Amino acid sequence: MELLQSIADSFNYWIYIILMMIGLYALVAKNNLVKKLIGMSIFQTAIILFYVSIGYKDGATIPILYEHQAHHGHHDAGHGDAEDAHHDVEHAVEEAAKEIHAVAEDHADGHDAHADDHDTLVDSHDAHTSSAIHAEDFANPLVHVLMLTAIVVGVATLGVGLAITQKLYGEFGSIEESEIIEQIRTGK
Amino acid sequence: MTEQAPIFILLFPFLTAVIVALVGLRHKSLSWPLTLVSLGASVCASLSTLAQVVEHGPIRYKLGGWSPPFGIEFHIDGLSALVAVTVSVVALLTAIYSKDNVDAETPDKSSQYYSLFLLLVSGLLGIVITGDAFNLYVMLEVAALTSYALIAMGNKRASLAAFKYLIMGTIGASFYLLGVGYLYIKTGSLNMLDIREILETAGLFNSPTILVAFILITVGVWIKMAFFPLHSWLPNCYAFAPTTSSNIMAPLVTKVMIYVMVRMVLTVFGPNYAFEILDWENIVVWLAVIAILAGSIGALAQKDLRKMLTFLIIAEVGYMVGGLWLADETGITGTIFHIISDAFMTLCVFLFAGIVFAKTGARDIYALEGMFKKMPLTMVGFLVGAFSLIGIPPTAGFFSKWYLVQGGINSGNWEYVVALLISSLINAVLFFRLIEIAYFGKKPAEGHDHHHGDDHAKVSEASFTMLLPLLSTAAILIVIGLYNKELVSVIQDFLSQFNLATSIR
Amino acid sequence: MKILGIITVIITGFLLLQAERDFPDWGDAASPASDNRLSQHYITETINETRVSNMVTAVLADYRGYDTMFETVVIFTAGIAIIGILRVYGPSTKLEHPEPTLDTEKPDLIIETTCRLLIPIIQLFALYVIAHGHYSPGGGFQGGVIFGAAFILLALARDLQTAQKWVPENRVLNLAAIGIFIYAGHGVLSLIFGENFLDYSILTKVLPGDAIDARYHSMLGVEIGVAFTVTAIMFSIYSNLASNGKMEEGI
């Protein structure tokens, strides 16, 4: 089982390459225009899979704070006495964040990043109180944002591609690339 | 207000695109003036930005008020400011020119056409001024989607060309995106300057991931700029697209992609990595030599005027890719200079081709017969553009080529110098053939006689909106040529930060 | 073409596999991408700087709001592009190659009734997704797509004409443009008040609360703008593709 699991782990990076190659092959080699666009869809989704894989962390949860973590989620000006508590927590969070900053900067400076990794994790665990937000508990939100954009770009490109396909069908009566080229050649 | 100038470069065309899409449905006649006004404002903003950059050095404009690695920033140095000015000026000139063409070629859809035109310009400007690697991808897609549509609005053959372009363009953009992902997995940053800093401090230059990222980004951009073995989409696209579409895209799209390549090589990876650690100069320069020769020879074989010019674009792309990989300061100066001068000279000859097409309805080069008598002013504009492409002083083309040749000699890449001279010679042959046809009205061999007669009797000087941009472009070419020292000093200010080899490697 | 395809695939695949060995372990929290100040800042500071508990929404609409604006523009561009490519105005001309005839029967009673029940629920859900993007997955894009899908469902279940009565072509374009104006309007307002483009914190001058609240509220406004554009353009793309640009009858 362990072996299987280790395969499954690196499998993710492999699968994205396999899917991408399937898509790329279809983009280059398929003759049917709609098939090419389907290949394009697969190709783009594979890249998105790669990005999402970057952001995944073992044991991490979705990048949304729960109610008890997000004391400031609902800002309510009416609660006077709650404000003080808020400030305390805010303070703690800031402290924690500063430390993470410091650690991260050390990291960027250090040449031997892998050697300190373990220490870093332990350090940040020790340093923070339980109410603080640990970066390693949440999946990386940045790649998710980037990939939302990529998905939208993908559907926009697909739409334009389909529109051109329909226009070509209206003009040539075919959606096979070789037939269209043949028509252009003989038509001249 | 001047510190907000960078955002106005982009904001005017972009917001006007939306307004045109909205207002143009009801009042078609408003589309063109609105386009002109917004592009004029954009030109002013980019000129003001250039003035600031020259005076105070690079500008970093924080969008949303977030400091750079967390938010997106505009990073505008001498290179981006120069290219931004070029893009906005070319766009303005093309927009002036477009009035008659758009009404004639896409009568029902002029509002959509202008909207897409402005979106293309804002996409290109966005690519030029952004300082964020992922944002560049988004702007790349804005520019790409509009180009597909602008090409597909042409005739029957344009649709197929547009589809091919869509496929190639998507592969190119996806490679770029993947390359950025590879950079991100190693550096954890998306800001260009930040990536560079992390690459240097963390000593990542030996990592295979960074190597693959470099290859993916370079190949992706090469596909988009139609570098020789990857050029197959370009000729049909630009030859069969509506006139205005090819007028805006031929000068700008490939040049902006070359800008992206220069930006990636110099700013993100650094010349140290691209030229010294990888040491691929010879391979890439040889590829460029092949591209130059293939483009020039391809152009010789064409009888269709616009198609001939598209092959010249492929040769010019070869000049610039080769010029960058000469890894010599003079050569890179020449590359950046050539981005600017080539944008204007390509615009000049494409505007001319558009006028010929609009006046005679013919595509092939024999349509030029007797043009000197019928449209003398147009021919003057064309002559300047042709001389610039050949490289005759005092036009801009001469000076940029001079720097490229100088760079080739300095770095000892004689094959590049020879290819450049051969290509200039071929350009001379091509254009003097055209001039001969136009001046002496040389009768072509049989088979072409359907072009003279009735068609030509009606041909007269082009209308004012067509002539003005052509002559202004010609004037700009000469002005750039005369003020080449000032331009080069701006470029060299920009290049001085990279410690490039100046004479002998 | 097949050989060319195989060669491309082999070269690219080989290249990508080369780098794969160098990647950090899958799911490693200490990989450079995750253990960087950038991603850590987003995770730990978002709640303090914006009061939004969904980090993705905060990064999307605020930290990288400029990206998102142009993402909306990509959608808008696609809509305009498809109208430009496909739309045929005026009476339908004889095509050289007739399109395939579709058997358009009378709408089925079961489908019609189900859709009448479903569409309001879908629309309500879409509004919830848009409005609740600060606390749960969702936001302008997802909500907009779902809202657009409700209209597409209407067009599929009845016919395109019925759906066109609700959202005629010009209104669709107006909605799309309004969406972008809402988004860019936030940016322009902050420019007018003297801050950088899209710096929401200066909007305290028109919004209640302090600077962080202004960010919080502006993000909602921005998401609504995105939703407008996406809804309109999704329906516009569908109606153009389904009617072959003639806007007469759908599939």
Place this chain on the structure above:
Amino acid sequence: MIWIFDLIILVFLVITAIISLQVKDLLSAAMILGVYSFLMCLLWSGMGAVDVAFTEAAVGAGVSAVFLISTVLRTSRRSSD
């Protein structure tokens, strides 16, 4: 145990991708692409990318499948490859 599901989904992803490119009927190809998108969406939600998964479910499995199907019905259903 979650990795077993991951593995199954990954294998299915490759299978659906290949089938949707090999099947000669374009309508089926469009449907199978929808399945592919939906599997992808499951995988991503497993990785904690809920927003991305949500968007993919709405866009990839929903709207783009509809776009593809409307184009297929407006053009030709048969494909030579």
